[in-house]
Amino acid sequence: MSVETILFFVLAAAALGGAANLIVQTHPIHSALSLIVVMVALAGIYLLLGAELLAAVQIIVYAGAIMVLFVFIIMLLNAGKEERTSISRAATWLGLPFAVVLTAVLGWRIAMAQPGPMAPGGEIPGTTRVLSQLLFTSYVFPFEMTSILILVAILGAVVLAKRDF
């Protein structure tokens, strides 16, 4: 049991606890804080898997900007606890067992699968430099497309949130 494995299981327990708390809590602000816990735990797992730049981007962008946006909106709209309404009978008796069975089968199949052929090369090279080289040479077209996508999203959000339509 190396340190990496122990650390992975601690972070995985934190991620699973945060995800379970997200769907159990009634007030959306508690769910938002649980989601932040999940994202930070996932960033730690990315570090364990050798993706340093992605761990930093996850903390800065996902947990630091997107979740802050969520918390702003929850506080702006003064969202309260969910009310108690009844879920349909079919959803609980059919849906819940099916979801559990689906996740179990998925997890079991993945755990029993043999890993595919590894690309030659051995160890992963230093990621940040190679990653940015990939991003700006082979994948520069999707990169520019995503910047246009963000521009469109900004325009759309500004137009959609206007008070007088």
Add this chain to the structure above:
Amino acid sequence: MPLASYAVVLSAILFGLGALGFVFKRNIITIFMSIELMLNAVNLSFVAFSRLRLLLEGQVFVFFVIVVAAAEAAVGMAIILQVARNRHSLNIERIDLLKQ
């Protein structure tokens, strides 16, 4: 078993939990957060497979997923704002104008 295989199993469980939250919750913001949880689970599986296959393209794709999730969160929040202003409720059972 290499560490990344455990990470793929964790990604499957997180995705299942996100799908559960998406189906069963009634507050529209919590549903949106379940979608973000599913996106994070998929990111984790991308990184795990990138580690298993020693191909860096998996991590490149995670960049794009994060960018698209940010754009979607911005537009989704604007829509939720308008919906909350018009229907004065965040409960999806009150937002059913298209229902018969």
